[in-house]
Amino acid sequence: SYVVTQPPSVSVAPGQTATITCAGNNIGGRSVHWYRQKPGQAPVLLIFYGSGRPSGIPERFSGSNSENTATLSISRVEAGDEADYYCQVWDSNSDHVFGTGTKVTVL
Amino acid sequence: QVQLVQSGAEVREPGSSVKVSCKASGGTFSTYALGWLRQAPGQGLEWMGRIIPMIGIENYAQKFQGRVTFSVDKSTGTAYMELRSLKSGDTAMYYCARQEGDEGWFDPWGQGTLVTVSS
Numbered sequence: 001s002y003v004v005t006q007p008p009s010v011s012v013a014p015g016q017t018a019t020i021t022c023a024g025n026n027i028g029g030r031s032v033h034w035y036r037q038k039p040g041q042a043p044v045l046l047i048f049y050g051s052g053r054p055s056g057i058p059e060r061f062s063g064s065n066s067e068n069t070a071t072l073s074i075s076r077v078e079a080g081d082e083a084d085y086y087c088q089v090w091d092s093n094s095d096h097v098f099g100t101g102t103k104v105t106v107l
Numbered sequence: 108q109v110q111l112v113q114s115g116a117e118v119r120e121p122g123s124s125v126k127v128s129c130k131a132s133g134g135t136f137s138t139y140a141l142g143w144l145r146q147a148p149g150q151g152l153e154w155m156g157r158i159i160p161m162i163g164i165e166n167y168a169q170k171f172q173g174r175v176t177f178s179v180d181k182s183t184g185t186a187y188m189e190l191r192s193l194k195s196g197d198t199a200m201y202y203c204a205r206q207e208g209d210e211g212w213f214d215p216w217g218q219g220t221l222v223t224v225s226s
Contacts, residue, residue, distance in 0.1 A: 090210035
């Protein structure tokens with residue numbers, strides 16, 4: 001089965017850039033989507049197809065994808081960005097696969 | 108944009124079944140697919156399968172084959188997920204979400220339904 005791995009946690013100071021990775025075999029050839037989940041809330045789509053942003057999502061959120069790592073970047077981090085972040089890919093053998101999740105802490 | 112509103116929390120005993128509903132508020136399901144996902148306490152997200160409400164096509168993740176059924180009442184714009192033979196490991200928040208195509212993303216999501224399996 002296809003596995004994607006994220007770092008359990010990322011800490012970042014306000015105003016800096018948070019970088020969250022999603023590692024998987026040849027993930028650069030797949031469609032990667034990103035979600036934010038705040039405590040007690042449902043996930044919210046942040047990025048689709050690697051770098052697309054739904055309406056209402058600030059430009060501070062951006063995505064990229066190459067070789068074996070997809071990346072979500074959050075620039076000018078704010079206290080309200082504290083949340084869990086998940087990547088998602090589709091695999092023909094494993095269906096929809098979600099990453100293990102990364103907890104972002106704003107220092 | 109359509110909103111998805113799910114039914115309230117449920118408590119079930121092991122071996123029983125649960126049926127969770129998901130209603131499209133402000134419209135119908137139109138032609139898109141509806142995915143069902145779950146998240147155990149403190150854990151990540153898991154895809155259970157999807158249904159295309161307008162034509163009734165269902166696909167189930169292998170892990171849940173034979174134990175879960177998706178259905179739709181088109182007259183009320185409500186989708187259902189029934190999970191049978193419940194175990195303590197099925198305790199989780201269950202979500203419905205619009206699924207973009209077979210390989211795409213999930214947006215928007217319902218607010219979630221907590222199912223607790225306990226004797």
